[in-house]
Amino acid sequence: MKRPPPPPTCQPLSNPDFDRLKAVRPRLWTSPKDTCLTCLKRDGNTYRWYAADAANRRTEEVVTYECDCRDQWLMHLWFLNAGIPLNYQRLGWDDIKAVPQHIVEQVMGYALQAARNIASGRNLILWSKDPGTGKTLFLALLCKFLMANGFQAHFSQFNDVIDLFTSTWRDKDEREHWTRRVRNVDVLAMDDMGKENKGRIDVVEDMVDRIIRARVSDAAPTIITSNRSPQEIQQGYGVYAMSLLSESADFIEIPGTDYRPARRELSRQEADLGLARPITAV
Numbered sequence: 016m017k018r019p020p021p022p023p024t025c026q027p028l029s030n031p032d033f034d035r036l037k038a039v040r041p042r043l044w045t046s047p048k049d050t051c052l053t054c055l056k057r058d059g060n061t062y063r064w065y066a067a068d069a070a071n072r073r074t075e076e077v078v079t080y081e082c083d084c085r086d087q088w089l090m091h092l093w094f095l096n097a098g099i100p101l102n103y104q105r106l107g108w109d110d111i112k113a114v115p116q117h118i119v120e121q122v123m124g125y126a127l128q129a130a131r132n133i134a135s136g137r138n139l140i141l142w143s144k145d146p147g148t149g150k151t152l153f154l155a156l157l158c159k160f161l162m163a164n165g166f167q168a169h170f171s172q173f174n175d176v177i178d179l180f181t182s183t184w185r186d187k188d189e190r191e192h193w194t195r196r197v198r199n200v201d202v203l204a205m206d207d208m209g210k211e212n213k214g215r216i217d218v219v220e221d222m223v224d225r226i227i228r229a230r231v232s233d234a235a236p237t238i239i240t241s242n243r244s245p246q247e248i249q250q251g252y253g254v255y256a257m258s259l260l261s262e263s264a265d266f267i268e269i270p271g272t273d274y275r276p277a278r279r280e281l282s283r284q285e286a287d288l289g290l291a292r293p294i295t296a297v
């Protein structure tokens with residue numbers, strides 16, 4: 016069986032982007048001719064995974080796919096360059112469990128209205144006081160969906176943004192490149208706001224003030240996940256910038272139980288069945 020090709024918006028990386036990735040990831044997958052993270056170049060470049068139905072939803076039937084190693088590689092680098100780690104590259108909307116359907120539809124609603132939301136700078140804040148409800152998965156899926164539809168997205172951990180914002184860069188051009196990117200990308204996705212060290216609150220406010228404020232004035236949307244309530248978010252982090260951000264934001268509470276134990280069990284089952292999760296844009 017063949018899987019559908021990557022979305023047409025998935026293009027090979029530019030040389031500078033490729034070099035940048037290689038510099039920070041010594042084990043980067045550099046050639047689909049020699050290695051493959053999906054089929055592992057075994058069984059004549061095939062792997063076993065669930066078949067999809069006509070609506071492209073995963074069924075329970077296991078089939079053998081011919082691996083298009085180059086497609087998988089292109090998508091891998093494309094997502095990696097946008098900050099999306101491999102485990103989230105392999106997860107899709109089918110993997111959302113234990114979140115009520117109307118919530119899934121609300122989040123999808125933002126994606127389906129992407130053009131309008133991005134043009135008008137509509138921010139989105141996915142929050143839940145409980146850990147492991149799938150906020151990060153939603154964030155990664157939104158990024159992949161937006162990229163597949165031709166928008167640029169940058170996925171990052173809130174703490175990493177703070178680290179990069181404050182770190183001393185050896186290369187001034189690299190710093191400039193990063194700053195331009197987080198300020199100007201169509202959609203900036205920041206995961207886990209609220210877990211940062213309390214001692215760094217000044218730095219956090221400074222970053223929020225410089226990056227978020229610049230984005231808000233350009234009407235460039237930011238999507239954030241947080242374990243804080245909307246009220247707590249609005250009262251923290253440089254009141255001015257956050258209130259600007261929340262003025263044009265939708266808050267969606269992601270309820271649910273911790274899905275991680277179930278996810279671990281599922282991974283074990285997949286391993287027992289000898290399945291390989293392909294990298295997917297949906």
Ligand SMILES: [Zn+2]
Nearest residue numbers: 051054082084
């Ligand atoms: Zn392969």
